[in-house]
Amino acid sequence: MKKSEFLAEIADILGVSVADVSEKTSLQELGWDSLANVSFLGFADEKFDLAVSPKAIAECIYVEDLMGLVQQSIEG
Amino acid sequence: METMHIGIKIAGIASTIPSNIISSTQSTLLSGDEIRKITDNLGFSQRRVVDENTCTSDLCFFAAEKLLQELDFSRDLIDGIIFVSQTPDHFIPATAFILHQRLNLPKTCFAFDVNLGCSGYVYGIWLASSLIQSGAKNVLLLAGDTISKLVSSDDRSTAFVFGDAGSATLISSDQSNSKIHTVIGSDGNGAKSLCVPDGAFRSKRFKTPIDSSDVQNELEKYNPYLFMDGSEVFAFTLREIPKMIKTLILRAETEISQVDGFFFHQANQFMLKHLAKRMGIPGDKVAIFLDGIGNTSSASIPVAITESRRQNPERIFGISVLAGFGVGWSWAGALLDLSGTVVMPTLEYPND
Numbered sequence: 001m002k003k004s005e006f007l008a009e010i011a012d013i014l015g016v017s018v019a020d021v022s023e024k025t026s027l028q029e030l031g032w033d034s035l036a037n038v039s040f041l042g043f044a045d046e047k048f049d050l051a052v053s054p055k056a057i058a059e060c061i062y063v064e065d066l067m068g069l070v071q072q073s074i075e076g
Numbered sequence: 077m078e079t080m081h082i083g084i085k086i087a088g089i090a091s092t093i094p095s096n097i098i099s100s101t102q103s104t105l106l107s108g109d110e111i112r113k114i115t116d117n118l119g120f121s122q123r124r125v126v127d128e129n130t131c132t133s134d135l136c137f138f139a140a141e142k143l144l145q146e147l148d149f150s151r152d153l154i155d156g157i158i159f160v161s162q163t164p165d166h167f168i169p170a171t172a173f174i175l176h177q178r179l180n181l182p183k184t185c186f187a188f189d190v191n192l193g194c195s196g197y198v199y200g201i202w203l204a205s206s207l208i209q210s211g212a213k214n215v216l217l218l219a220g221d222t223i224s225k226l227v228s229s230d231d232r233s234t235a236f237v238f239g240d241a242g243s244a245t246l247i248s249s250d251q252s253n254s255k256i257h258t259v260i261g262s263d264g265n266g267a268k269s270l271c272v273p274d275g276a277f278r279s280k281r282f283k284t285p286i287d288s289s290d291v292q293n294e295l296e297k298y299n300p301y302l303f304m305d306g307s308e309v310f311a312f313t314l315r316e317i318p319k320m321i322k323t324l325i326l327r328a329e330t331e332i333s334q335v336d337g338f339f340f341h342q343a344n345q346f347m348l349k350h351l352a353k354r355m356g357i358p359g360d361k362v363a364i365f366l367d368g369i370g371n372t373s374s375a376s377i378p379v380a381i382t383e384s385r386r387q388n389p390e391r392i393f394g395i396s397v398l399a400g401f402g403v404g405w406s407w408a409g410a411l412l413d414l415s416g417t418v419v420m421p422t423l424e425y426p427n428d
Contacts, residue, residue, distance in 0.1 A: 001276050008354070015113070033232060034306055034307060035113060035114065035117055037306075037307040038117070038306055038307055038310045038346065039346075041307060041310050041311055041314065042310070042314075042350050045314050045350070045354065046350070046353065046354065051311065051314065051315055052311075054305070054307035054310075055312050055313065057307065058307075
């Protein structure tokens with residue numbers, strides 16, 4: 001998956017414009033919540049066959065931290 | 077563990093939902109947008125919830141009476157009653173005895189409660205099958221919950237999720253060669269993720285009169301409501317349930333295409349659709365009956381079966397997969413034939 005596709009997916013999970021999402025955007029600022037956690041778990045499972053730990057998501061502060069959880073599957 | 081029972085049939089299934097309907101849009105806990113997001117994920121905005129005078133046992137009793145009437149089944153032939161629930165009438169005695177008396181069952185019956193939630197219905201079938209294999213002929217399984225009584229209206233992770241329901245299933249010995257395959261698993265690491273922390277015996281119990289400020293401090297920390305970590309629940313489900321279904325299908329030497337219907341625990345729409353997609357199960361084979369009902373814990377599988385009958389009276393049931401998963405962590409799946417089963421349409425509990 002390309003980085004731009006990953007950012008678009010995060011925007012989709014949160015229901016915000018993709019223009020508002022960059023690697024350095026804070027998750028709190030984007031309104032990341034427990035529903036977003038569940039959607040992200042589903043996304044990682046479906047697209048990358050990855051079992052991401054909810055505790056690891058809870059430790060993420062910026063979008064790039066989330067990207068780090070699925071890093072090996074992101075190109076560029 | 078994996079098991080197989082031969083010569084056992086599910087004679088009949090009935091379930092009862094309360095007549096009271098609660099709508100999530102009535103809540104002032106969240107904004108309209110937030111409620112919309114949550115209800116989109118859950119797949120329902122209305123739930124059936126009991127009034128304060130109605131217990132799980134009342135819903136199960138109603139279902140059992142109707143089922144025995146429908147089957148024209150003599151209660152003298154019942155060898156045992158199993159009540160599966162997390163919401164009993166009392167700590168002591170087991171609710172199975174209260175139901176034994178109300179249903180006027182014979183003194184030769186065994187009767188006990190099982191404390192399980194979303195996996196409980198399949199566990200009940202497995203238990204009943206095992207007991208039939210060891211000599212019983214007819215076992216009445218009563219599974220249900222009134223989780224709404226354990227939910228804090230201020231907790232956004234649980235306030236919109238749970239409905240109430242009760243069920244009755246008659247499981248009997250059978251001359252045929254029909255098989256029930258079962259896969260069961262447990263992982264106690266999940267115990268804290270779905271839990272009512274206080275109210276039983278691990279926490280300090282208070283005796284009246286409360287006479288010191290220390291006790292007052294303890295009381296403030298006291299939490300008798302259901303706590304649910306939704307992310308951990310979903311992560312556990314993704315980890316274990318596709319594996320369980322795969323094992324079940326392999327053990328039964330069949331294929332997904334040969335299964336007529338998949339009746340998963342009705343947790344929420346997002347989870348059910350995701351599981352179906354991940355396992356390659358066609359959407360039309362996966363029962364989703366959440367709208368207007370909610371997640372009814374141990375009753376959700378029988379309710380999905382009876383709702384399927386209510387919404388499609390002509391439906392023919394065949395080889396079915398039942399899959400329960402949740403509190404514990406606990407999971408249980410069964411592959412069985414429902415073609416000879418009397419499935420009643422969902423019953424509504426009458427208001428007093």
